[in-house]
Amino acid sequence: MKIPTTLLVALLFLFTITTGVYSVPDTFTVINQVDLQDKGIFISTENSGFLVSKDKGISWDALNSTLPEKTVYPFNHKEYRRITSFYIDPQNTKRIALSVSSAVYLSDNSGASWSTVPLGGAVKRTNYITSVALSPGNRDTVYIGTSFNGIYRSKNLGKSWEKLSFENDPLYMGSYFYEEISSLAFNDEENILYIACALEGAVYQSKNGADPQRIPLPDLQGEMISSVVYRTPFLVLYTERNRYVLEEASWRKEPLPVTVQTPIPDAASQLRLKKAADKKGIYINSFHASGDALQKLISVIKANGYNSMVIDMKDDEGKVVYNTALKLPDEAGAVNVRFDLDELIEKAHTNGIYLIGRIVTFKDPVLFRYRNNAYAIWDSESNKPWGNLVERDGKQVQTEFWVDPFSGEVWDYNIAIAEELQKRGIDEIQFDYIRFPSDGDLSRALFRYRRKGMSRIDALESFLRKVREKIRIPLSTDLYGFNSWYRMGNWIGQDIELFSRYVDVISPMFYPSHFPKSFKHDDDYLKWAYMIYRTGTGRARRITGERVLIRPYVQAFLIGNELAMEKPEYTAYLKSELKGLEDSRSSGFTLWNNSNRYYMLE
Numbered sequence: 001m002k003i004p005t006t007l008l009v010a011l012l013f014l015f016t017i018t019t020g021v022y023s024v025p026d027t028f029t030v031i032n033q034v035d036l037q038d039k040g041i042f043i044s045t046e047n048s049g050f051l052v053s054k055d056k057g058i059s060w061d062a063l064n065s066t067l068p069e070k071t072v073y074p075f076n077h078k079e080y081r082r083i084t085s086f087y088i089d090p091q092n093t094k095r096i097a098l099s100v101s102s103a104v105y106l107s108d109n110s111g112a113s114w115s116t117v118p119l120g121g122a123v124k125r126t127n128y129i130t131s132v133a134l135s136p137g138n139r140d141t142v143y144i145g146t147s148f149n150g151i152y153r154s155k156n157l158g159k160s161w162e163k164l165s166f167e168n169d170p171l172y173m174g175s176y177f178y179e180e181i182s183s184l185a186f187n188d189e190e191n192i193l194y195i196a197c198a199l200e201g202a203v204y205q206s207k208n209g210a211d212p213q214r215i216p217l218p219d220l221q222g223e224m225i226s227s228v229v230y231r232t233p234f235l236v237l238y239t240e241r242n243r244y245v246l247e248e249a250s251w252r253k254e255p256l257p258v259t260v261q262t263p264i265p266d267a268a269s270q271l272r273l274k275k276a277a278d279k280k281g282i283y284i285n286s287f288h289a290s291g292d293a294l295q296k297l298i299s300v301i302k303a304n305g306y307n308s309m310v311i312d313m314k315d316d317e318g319k320v321v322y323n324t325a326l327k328l329p330d331e332a333g334a335v336n337v338r339f340d341l342d343e344l345i346e347k348a349h350t351n352g353i354y355l356i357g358r359i360v361t362f363k364d365p366v367l368f369r370y371r372n373n374a375y376a377i378w379d380s381e382s383n384k385p386w387g388n389l390v391e392r393d394g395k396q397v398q399t400e401f402w403v404d405p406f407s408g409e410v411w412d413y414n415i416a417i418a419e420e421l422q423k424r425g426i427d428e429i430q431f432d433y434i435r436f437p438s439d440g441d442l443s444r445a446l447f448r449y450r451r452k453g454m455s456r457i458d459a460l461e462s463f464l465r466k467v468r469e470k471i472r473i474p475l476s477t478d479l480y481g482f483n484s485w486y487r488m489g490n491w492i493g494q495d496i497e498l499f500s501r502y503v504d505v506i507s508p509m510f511y512p513s514h515f516p517k518s519f520k521h522d523d524d525y526l527k528w529a530y531m532i533y534r535t536g537t538g539r540a541r542r543i544t545g546e547r548v549l550i551r552p553y554v555q556a557f558l559i560g561n562e563l564a565m566e567k568p569e570y571t572a573y574l575k576s577e578l579k580g581l582e583d584s585r586s587s588g589f590t591l592w593n594n595s596n597r598y599y600m601l602e
Helices: 267-276 291-303 327-332 341-350 365-373 408-424 456-470 525-544 560-564 567-584
Strands: 005-008 014-017 020-023 031-037 040-045 050-053 083-088 096-100 103-107 115-117 129-135 138-146 151-154 172-174 183-187 192-197 202-207 225-231 234-239 242-247 250-255 258-261 279-284 308-314 320-322 335-339 354-360 389-392 395-398 428-432 475-480 505-509 553-555 588-592
Touching: 040 083, 083 183, 096 129, 103 129, 103 138, 138 183, 192 225, 202 225, 279 291, 279 354, 291 308, 291 341, 308 341, 308 408, 308 588, 327 365, 327 408, 335 341, 341 354, 341 408, 354 408, 408 428, 408 456, 428 505, 456 475, 505 525, 505 553, 525 567, 553 567
Parallel strands: 083 129, 129 183, 183 225, 279 308, 279 588, 308 354, 320 335, 354 428, 428 475, 475 505, 553 588
Antiparallel strands: 005 031, 014 020, 014 258, 031 040, 040 050, 083 096, 096 103, 103 115, 129 138, 138 151, 183 192, 192 202, 225 234, 234 242, 242 250, 308 320, 389 395
16 A cells, blocks of 8 residues: 655755655755645645646745745745644645644645635634644534643634643643644545654654543654654654554554655854854853953853853843944943953953853833934834833833834844954854834734734744844853743744754753742652753754754842752752753753852752
8 A cells, every 4th residue: 555655854955755855945045844745745845835746846936825934034036834733634635734833724726726724712813733634524613732831622624723631731831831733644434533742752643532542652863753643544654754554553664765865064054053062151241241350250250161151232221331333322322331341352352261241132211212212112002112011119111121023223232242242253143132122011012013914923034034144153042931942933933943953052051949839840840950951952962953052041049939948959950950961962051140149059
């Protein structure tokens, strides 16, 4: 019996089919899926939509009619939203469903045209869709899997949705978070839903709606699960290099008809990665970046065998804290010199220390107020600058000041600072607060610089594209811990997978104190801290496909109930975090303590 092939892959430029090697045209830069069917080769791409080849890859036709386009810099050509999955009905190969992170589409004519499957109700705007499946025996039934919200089913082509719930759900991770669903397949004959979780390295089956049961898998030799497909009477599992057919309770390994060839990073990228690799250090705020205070912290770095330091160049208050020659920060009232940049660079390099310049990007009180709030996020109801108001001493106080991440002028303001730092000899640029606000009444937030059709992910991708045009030294970004544990771009725009295509280093903030206590929590707090860093770093590495270095921030401060810890316990706490990183093979780390009191170190 012939078994159609489905393969989920990342960063492909060439693939081999049976006996020949066929090139995907340069514009089709990154392929996410390949599905071989009798009627052709179907692929979904990073930027070029859904494609088919009917001549074994010699030529390609786009099947993008009505599929969603991105609105991204430089805004001069068509690019399509990344297709996160697609599913071809095994009983009717003209029927195809595909998903992007925020929508699902259905075709009944092999992709010649598409209709939108309505989402709503149980499916929220922030849900990040990672997989889709059709029920071959019921045309109205559609399943979607998400990055962190579980599985949903519609029995009426999207008119209403229900979240699948199980009494003892192995996919549930606590605090309303679920394991990422990377692929779904359905066996109508036995009413079995197959669920693949690539980041966990597991496949489950739920029969007749019962609790999912883990299916014993063969030795995958470290390869990530790509997808799971059911074609009567076989369950087929695909990895990056092989496929495994489950037959009579035994797995049979077969080579893929498609041989994946991953491109080698260009020479400039390789040099940046080599330069930025294995950096271990501490964060130093700008008030401690000169004189005796700096010397004491350099002593801490050297005493612990570290080799890097992160220092603010534009801080959380929007202040440019070095002796800049740029005119706009001075005009905006942002310049507040706390150290001489050239002296700092010389001091770092004399001591063999790699210097990383931190730029707080879209949280910027100075630029927020500049030119009568010209660049501030706006309040659609009050017709004033938007802000997150909190009550303090009986008064409503604004605690954070956000500029509009859709604004090209805001991008250029931050890029100019990065360019100056590069020119003057800093080793790496690090962008923090490269996101949209997460707190406050976001329903009233109006983004006046938003182009038609532009999403939050589009805004941050546009900024990073423009940065990458200008910055040739290593580039890093800081991300929320959860935004590195999962794909969560629909929330505040931070899409770790997308960021990894532009930067060299990603620094997740896996602070245990910032994770809900019910999230995969072990009774032993130190073991839990170890797990957060080990598992979180491993997941970030898998999501990004090893394109970037993962260099997490490490919690070197105590907060909340942690303040009750005595020295032996908090020293062991820090060691647990660092051991988790060591076991996950992270590329270094940065200790974070805002006051620079690194008392948790021995």
